[in-house]
Amino acid sequence: MIDMMEHPIRLIVNALGSPPRSLVERAHAKGIKISAMAGAEKHAIRHIEVGCDFVIAGGTEAGGHTGTTTSMVLWPRIVDAVTPLPVLGAGGVGRGRQLAAALALGCEGAWCGSIWLKTKQSEVIPEIKEKMFAAGSEDAVLTRSVTGKSCRTLRCAFTDAWETESAPEPLGAPLQGLLWWSQGRTRVERVRAKEF
């Protein structure tokens, strides 16, 4: 089994819940900082209770799994809930002005995700990168069709199909994710492999 603690890492960030106390203790014993994503104050308080060093407050604007509270509302609430521990603001930060907004609302910095998907270093395939560059903010949708949990992603034929009246409810996680991977993502990769 691979033990991440054997690598020279500086930070562990937990998503979809608080890290177990045992992980927090192991991380701290090695001088590694530990944090977790929070979409609501109650998540942030739980993260602090288990010993996280700081919290990442992710507003609904964030790509990936996200709640329904906007960054503008969520960031200061989480700052107030966990003070004096630091908060990073996530969700919709792609420009300096948005970073300035996070700082103005009491965050110590920002945590970005979507912006990295379009970089040279990103493993996203060029065809999807092109779609991301061409997309406007109105092309991002909050859907359960990709993983079974509320997730913000770029609208596509797959997400649209799950919005139609005749569509069934998405499965729970992790089953819907397996469906998306086999019926959506893998097909895209397969078509690409044939054409390019």
Ligand SMILES: Cc1cc2nc3c(=O)[nH]c(=O)nc-3n(C[C@H](O)[C@H](O)[C@H](O)COP(=O)(O)O)c2cc1C
């Ligand atoms: C494609 C994608 C996958 C993500 N996967 C994870 C993940 O596995 N774990 C996690 O903590 N956050 C994940 N995130 C969320 C990011 O860590 C980050 O909080 C979020 O992207 C910040 O908002 P932004 O996309 O507006 O910059 C993901 C984001 C994207 C866009």
